[in-house]
Amino acid sequence: MTRLFRSASTYVALAIGLVGFAVILYAWRLPPFVSAVETTENAYVRGQVTVIAPQLAGYVAEVPVQDFAAVKQGDLLLRIDDRIYAQKQEQARASLAAQRAALANSEQSRAAAEARLRASEANVASAEAALRTAEANWGRIEPLRERGVVSQTSTDQSQQALDQARASLAAAHAAVDVARQDVQTAIVNRQSLEAAVEGAMAAVHLAEIDMQNTRITAPQDGRLGEVSARLGQYVSAGTQLMALVPAQTWVIANFKETQLPGMRVGQPVSFTVDALRHATLTGKIERFSPAAGSEFSVIRADNATGNFIKIAQRVPVRIAIDPGQPLASELAPGMSVVVSVDTSRR
Incomplete structure (x- = not known):
């Protein structure tokens, strides 16, 4: 037995076993490799x-940019054939001119109605004067008629003139009421026409917006992805034509929930980039996701059915890249990185 332990093969086997056990402890970060x-x-x-x-929607009339080109804010990316939208804009402007003309005509109608109202009020004054004259004549003839001094014909004429004056005054008052209603109608009609003018102005603005939307410009500085739009292609609203990637980038690291204790906002972070020959860059923890990544999946797991196996969830952590690093400008969305956080640092 002593010879067995003293053999070289036994020592080699023991060494291999100890190394394997140490590797397992290191892989699982168990003591003393914590x-x-x-x-x-x-x-x-x-x-x-x-x-x-x-x-x-419309036909693509111009595509002045190419794949992966750098663009500035406001640069023309694509232009849609604008002939139809130009005619719609002219049509909206013509409709606005017609509504404004109708509004001006309504103002003239209101002025005419007010003039007729003043004429009717003057007619009332004239009818009142005629009535007073007729009443005065009747007041002189009536005593004479009772004494038989005047003829029956004169009496009948005076009575008829009095009745006619009263009827004329009533007609004049009715004409004043009609004229007032005409003025009110003109006022109400003007309000309707003003609303029509505002609607026509809104239509002109919409037509101008549609005209502007035929020119698609860069919303901000950046670089383009693959340009899928082609000259003469018919596109509709929402058709994906190209992608714009601004220069601003950050890192999203999905840590296991068991790795989060000790992490704080503002802690320094180092990460290596596979595409840059594993070059090391630095950053800081900016914020933590409000929920685990599984909560944002389209099809969420239902753990209330069947057997349950506990799986450590991952929580996205946003990392801001420190400025002033030369290699930071070479980072592109989608690149893989390896992130390390020293949780002992505050």
Whole structure:
């Protein structure tokens, strides 16, 4: 037995066993290999990738940009044939001119109605004067008629003139009421026409917006992705034409929930980029996701049915890249990185 332990093969086997056990402890970060540095390979560079799409339909008339080109804010990316929208704009302007003319005509109608009202009020004054004259004549003839001094014909004529004066006064008052209603009608009609003018102005603004939307420009500085739009292609609202990638980037690291203790906002972070020959860059923890990544999945797991196996969930952590690093300008959304956070640092 002593010879067995003293043999070289036994010592080699023991050494291999100890090394394997040490590797297992190191892989699972068990004592004495416990470390405050948390690392994850489930991390990627992210950016504000904007999908460029039209707001209206039409044929592509011009595509002045190419794949992966750098553009500035306001640069023309694509132009849609605007002939139809130009005619709609002219049509809206003509409708606005017609509504404004109708509004001006309504003002003239109101002025005419007010003039007729003043004429009717003058007629009332004239009818009142005629009535007073007729009443005065009747007041002189009536005593004479009782004494038989005047003829029956004169009496009848005076009575008829009095009745006619009273009827004329009533007609004049009715004409005043009609004229007042005409004025009110003109006022109400003007309000309707003013609303029509505002509607026509809104239609002109909409037509101008549609005309402007035929020219699709860059919303901000950045670089284009693959340009899928082609000259003469018919596009509709929402068609994906190209993507714009601004220069601003950050890192999203998906740590296991068991790695989060000790992490705080503002902690320094280091990460290596696969595409840059594993070059090391630095950053800081900016914020934590409000929920685990599984909560944002389209099809959420239902753990209330069947057998249950506990799986450590991953929580996205946003990392801001420190400025002033030369290699930071070479980062592109989608690149894989390996992130390390020293949780012992505050």
